[in-house]
Amino acid sequence: MKYDLIIIGGGPAGMTAGIYAGRLGLKTLLITKSFGGQIAKKAVSIENYPGFESISGIELVQKMEEHLKKQKINIEMGEVRKVEKRNKDFLVSTKSKKEFQAKAVILTSGADPRPLEVPGEKEFIGRGLSYCSVCDGPIFKNKVVAIIGGGNAGFETAIFLAKIVKKIYILEYTSKIGADEINQEIVKKTSKAEIITGAALKEIKGKDFVNSITYEDLKTKKIKTLKIKGIFVEIGSQPATSYVNGLVDFNERDEIKVEFETCQTKTPGLFAAGDLNVGLFKQIVTAAGEGAKAALAAYNYVQNK
Numbered sequence: 001m002k003y004d005l006i007i008i009g010g011g012p013a014g015m016t017a018g019i020y021a022g023r024l025g026l027k028t029l030l031i032t033k034s035f036g037g038q039i040a041k042k043a044v045s046i047e048n049y050p051g052f053e054s055i056s057g058i059e060l061v062q063k064m065e066e067h068l069k070k071q072k073i074n075i076e077m078g079e080v081r082k083v084e085k086r087n088k089d090f091l092v093s094t095k096s097k098k099e100f101q102a103k104a105v106i107l108t109s110g111a112d113p114r115p116l117e118v119p120g121e122k123e124f125i126g127r128g129l130s131y132c133s134v135c136d137g138p139i140f141k142n143k144v145v146a147i148i149g150g151g152n153a154g155f156e157t158a159i160f161l162a163k164i165v166k167k168i169y170i171l172e173y174t175s176k177i178g179a180d181e182i183n184q185e186i187v188k189k190t191s192k193a194e195i196i197t198g199a200a201l202k203e204i205k206g207k208d209f210v211n212s213i214t215y216e217d218l219k220t221k222k223i224k225t226l227k228i229k230g231i232f233v234e235i236g237s238q239p240a241t242s243y244v245n246g247l248v249d250f251n252e253r254d255e256i257k258v259e260f261e262t263c264q265t266k267t268p269g270l271f272a273a274g275d276l277n278v279g280l281f282k283q284i285v286t287a288a289g290e291g292a293k294a295a296l297a298a299y300n301y302v303q304n305k
């Protein structure tokens with residue numbers, strides 16, 4: 001079957017695009033690895049999405065997913081590996097070797113956590129090293145853990161983990177903490193966190209599970225060791241766009257260039273909405289807004305094709 005539209009990704013941008021496409025009557029397929037994207041990893045409540053003064057990430061995802069699933073669109077759980085142009089249409093292939101064809105495509109695959117790129121990272125993923133405190137935090141009950149990254153994400157993770165773990169080290173590479181004052185205040189009140197600035201992580205060590213990390217104290221140039229059982233990575237994210245080479249242009253941060261008016265990429269009929277494009281402000285509401293914009297633009301494109 002040929003679709004009018006394929007949406008790749010099930011975060012706020014993809015779910016909003018799906019709701020709009022369904023209501024516009026486009027024959028639509030949404031392909032995603034998971035629902036909710038980064039919101040599902042949110043450790044403390046969301047307080048800046050209109051209509052909800054305070055809502056947990058999991059609850060907001062559930063509400064968006066329920067709304068999406070009321071639309072007459074098809075959903076395929078899977079990972080997209082390639083998007084190609086076939087004559088006038090697009091061919092989208094998944095990891096499980098399925099192929100789907102559509103007149104237009106909206107990319108909304110968002111962003112993945114930025115890796116640490118230090119020895120031990122790959123070996124200890126799932127064995128003490130985590131990129132998602134909401135998912136893995138409870139495993140570390142009464143243990144000592146480290147959070148790498150002193151921005152808002154790192155501090156929000158500390159706020160969440162303080163209810164579970166015994167002690168938290170927050171390691172920040174620069175000499176200044178970037179998290180908002182309010183988050184810093186809350187973390188201070190928990191009295192479980194020790195903040196170490198000017199710390200360059202060097203290695204993650206252990207046997208079957210993580211048992212320590214080493215870092216360079218950038219002031220003294222000394223290598224120091226911390227005995228820990230868990231490590232949470234909160235050093236930002238990178239666009240999840242590796243499957244779409246050739247059809248789009250990227251900026252220096254590997255974000256997809258789009259037209260402001262429509263979210264269209266350099267390829268007619270191919271749109272990119274949410275955290276994976278060049279938009280400066282990566283938020284749930286901006287991702288949802290761009291999902292809506294891209295779906296409306298895709299509708300116009302399909303009508304005029």
Ligand SMILES: Cc1cc2nc3c(=O)[nH]c(=O)nc-3n(C[C@H](O)[C@H](O)[C@H](O)COP(=O)(O)OP(=O)(O)OC[C@H]3O[C@@H](n4cnc5c(N)ncnc54)[C@H](O)[C@@H]3O)c2cc1C
Pocket residue numbers: 008009010011012013014031032033034035036037038039041042043045046047048049078079080081108109110111112153240243273274275276282283284285287
């Ligand atoms: C810890 C944290 C806290 C945050 N707190 C807030 C907050 O309080 N308020 C706020 O407004 N924003 C917050 N954000 C930012 C917000 O979550 C993002 O801006 C938003 O989720 C971006 O939405 P998106 O749909 O573009 O991408 P994502 O949320 O990244 O979703 C991408 C989706 O695409 C899927 N996907 C990826 N690759 C593929 C593929 N190859 N094939 C198929 N599917 C794929 C993923 O499974 C996922 O479902 C936070 C982010 C983080 C990490």
